Amino acid sequence: EPEVTQTPSHQVTQMGQEVILRCVPISNHLYFYWYRQILGQKVEFLVSFYNNEISEKSEIFDDQFSVERPDGSNFTLKIRSTKLEDSAMYFCASSEWRDGYTFGSGTRLTVV
Amino acid sequence: GIQVEQSPPDLILQEGANSTLRCNFSDSVNNLQWFHQNPWGQLINLFYIPSGTKQNGRLSATTVATERYSLLYISSSQTTDSGVYFCAVSPTSGGYQKVTFGIGTKLQVIP
Secondary structure, X not given: OOOOEEEOOEEEEOOOOOEEEEEXXXXXXXXXXXEEEOOOOOEEEEEEXXXXXXXXXXXXXXXXXXXXXXXXXXXXXXXXXXXXHHOEXXXXXXEOOOOOOEEOOOEEEEEO | OOOEEEEOOEEEEEOOOOEEEEEEEOOOEEEEEEEEEOOXXXXXXXXXXXXXXXXXXXXXXXXXXXXXXXXXXXXXXXXXXXXXXXEEEEEOOOOOOOOEEOOOEEEEEEO
16 A cells, blocks of 8 residues: 655754655655644644645744655655754645545654 | 544543544534554554445444544454544535644553
8 A cells, every 4th residue: 555654753853953854745646744743732734735835834834844845756844943842743644635645654853 | 624523532441342432523524534643653544434434344434424423433442452543624615635633532452
């Protein structure tokens, strides 16, 4: 069964540093997403991406966040200057249209 | 935005028992999924079920879209079923590209 692949599985970074989280969506999917889950809390929507541009974003997705599809397979989330409160599990997902989403296994980001 | 309520918030089961988890949502949806988050934090897709009934082994799910609820049934529970079960939906009208998660049902299956 096709999978969404995320790397790394765990990243530790110092406060103020930039991090890039990487995802390889399912190859024939057209919609890509990032979600995050702070420990013990709900899974929250960050951003959706379609046709090489952001189609929707939440209030969480402020200027320190950016997304990019640098080539035909990767989808990245960049956090420019990490804060302690950015520590969370970040999930990438993809879908063909308004149907089932496939989530990756997540990247646990720890900001120290 | 759409509201998603899950019940119960916590559930402890003896191995072998059956359970029903419920998801209520406040608006019509074109996407409803059930996920299992395992103890390592991974989100495992269980069902894509905006309407109707599906079964996969010991798990089954039913969504009654007209009444805005979905049920997840776990039969003959095993310790590996432990974790958090999330219902996630996207509304038919507006904001359809994002999925809204409920707060989850935390299930613990004890031997």
